[in-house]
Structure formats: structure tokens, C-alpha cells
């Protein structure tokens with residue numbers, strides 16, 4: 482039943498999930514709702530998919546709304562946060578998940594491909610955090626999880642733009658953890674490995690097999706496995722964890 486589990490319960494928490502309409506964000510929205518959170522499902526263009534997520538949450542007895550906003554745009558991100566506050570009265574949890582790729586080798590990469598990826602993956606994190614942290618600071622409570630990638634840790638050929646944006650997310654998150662720790666706001670990163678979603682649908686089979694071979698657990702992950710890691714980091718059980726980078730990658734990239 483929605484919201485009935487005790488460990489990891491998020492009953493009465495209010496969460497924003499950017500890019501909650503599809504893929505990993507969808508799984509995160511559903512998992513937070515399953516644990517009892519009221520969820521704002523953000524999307525940019527997939528209105529139908531976002532409303533299906535909301536319907537699924539409601540069918541399980543939970544509360545959710547879908548809110549359209551391009552989070553790479555500062556004003557739209559601020560409007561998203563305002564809508565969450567107006568609807569639910571507070572924000573406890575912010576998951577910056579919205580992301581995109583424009584893979585290309587650097588000599589062929591257009592400036593537009595660089596700018597689009599940096600805006601969608603990194604500026605969006607600035608935009609949403611900037612808008613959400615004041616209300617969190619006032620309540621002396623907050624849980625922020627930013628979705629990076631193993632590419633942001635280890636690099637990946639053809640992804641200079643994507644890897645730079647995702648490495649930026651890690652630096653941003655650690656800095657924010659230092660700023661906001663005294664206000665009881667945690668800020669952590671989840672860095673997935675390869676997860677089958679629309680984002681990775683075009684990955685050639687040869688590359689897919691190479692990735693699986695290089696992964697100690699010898700498979701790709703699932704959006705639900707990423708969502709479980711996110712749900713842990715926003716739970717009371719993770720209250721003393723901040724500035725951490727949690728890889729969910731079957732051991733593909735080992736740090737430390």
C-alpha cells in the first residue's frame with residue numbers, strides 16, 4: 482500500500498521531481514509516492530506521460546500533480562517551485578533529474594549541442610535549487626538529490642558536453658552541501674550507470690555489450706534501482722549523509 486512502509490517512509494513529505502514523466506524520473510516519482518510523499522511531477526513536453534504518472538500515484542491512494550516547466554529556463558523553474566508551494570504549502574525534497582544528451586565527437590560538436598546540454602543538465606540544477614532552498618532554509622529542513630552520471634566521474638568519448646555538465650552537477654552538489662548543512666539540508670548525488678530508457682535507446686548493440694562486459698554485475702540497471710537509491714538518500718535513515726556521490730552502476734565505476 483502507498484505510504485504504509487515504516488523504514489524509508491516519506492509520509493507527508495512534499496517532493497518535486499524534475500523530468501518525472503519518463504524513464505528514471507518517472508520511477509523516482511512513483512517510488513517517492515509509494516513511500517507516502519506528495520509529488521510534483523515536472524515535465525517539459527510529455528504531458529500525456531506525466532499525467533499517466535499522476536494517475537498511477539492516485540490509483541495507489543497517493544497525491545501528485547503534473548506541472549509543465551522547462552527547468553533550463555530560470556523563470557519557468559521558479560514558477561515550478563512556486564506551484565509546488567502554492568499547492569502543497571512546502572517543499573521537503575527536490576530531485577533534479579531532468580537531463581538530455583547531444584553526443585558528438587568534439588571536432589564535430591556544434592556550439593548549440595554544448596549549450597543545450599549545459600543548460601538542461603546543469604543550469605536547471607542551479608535554477609531549481611536557487612528557487613527551492615529559501616523555503617527549505619526557513620523550515621530548516623530539506624533533501625536535495627541531483628542526478629549525475631558515471632560519465633561525469635570517469636568521462637566518456639563523444640560526451641564532452643554531457644560529462645562536463647554531469648561533473649559540474651557533482652561540484653555544485655558538494656558545494657551546496659557545505660553551504661546548507663548548518664540548516665539541516667542535505668545535498669547528494671546519484672550517479673547511474675547505463676539504464677535502459679529513451680535516453681539510451683539509440684545506443685548501438687556493440688556498445689551495449691561492451692558496457693555489460695565492463696560491468697562487474699554483468700547487466701544494465703533499471704530505473705527502479707536508481708529510484709531506490711534516491712528514496713534512501715531523502716529518507717530519515719540518510720539524515721547524516723550529505724555531499725555524497727552514490728553510484729548505481731553495477732560496479733562499472735568504482736571510486737575512492
Ligand code: NAP
Nearest residue numbers: 500502503504505525526527551552579580630676678680
Ligand atoms: P529520459 O528517459 O530521456 O527522460 C528525460 C526526462 O527529462 C523526461 O521526463 C523529460 O521531459 C525531462 N526533461 C528533459 N529536458 C527537460 C527540461 N528542459 N525541463 C524539464 N524536463 C526536462 O532520460 P533518463 O534516462 O530517464 O535520464 C534521467 C536522468 O538520468 C538524466 O539527468 C540523465 O542524464 C541521467 N542518467 C541517465 C542514464 C541512463 O543510462 N539512462 C545514466 C546516467 C544518468 P519530457 O518527457 O517532457 O520530454
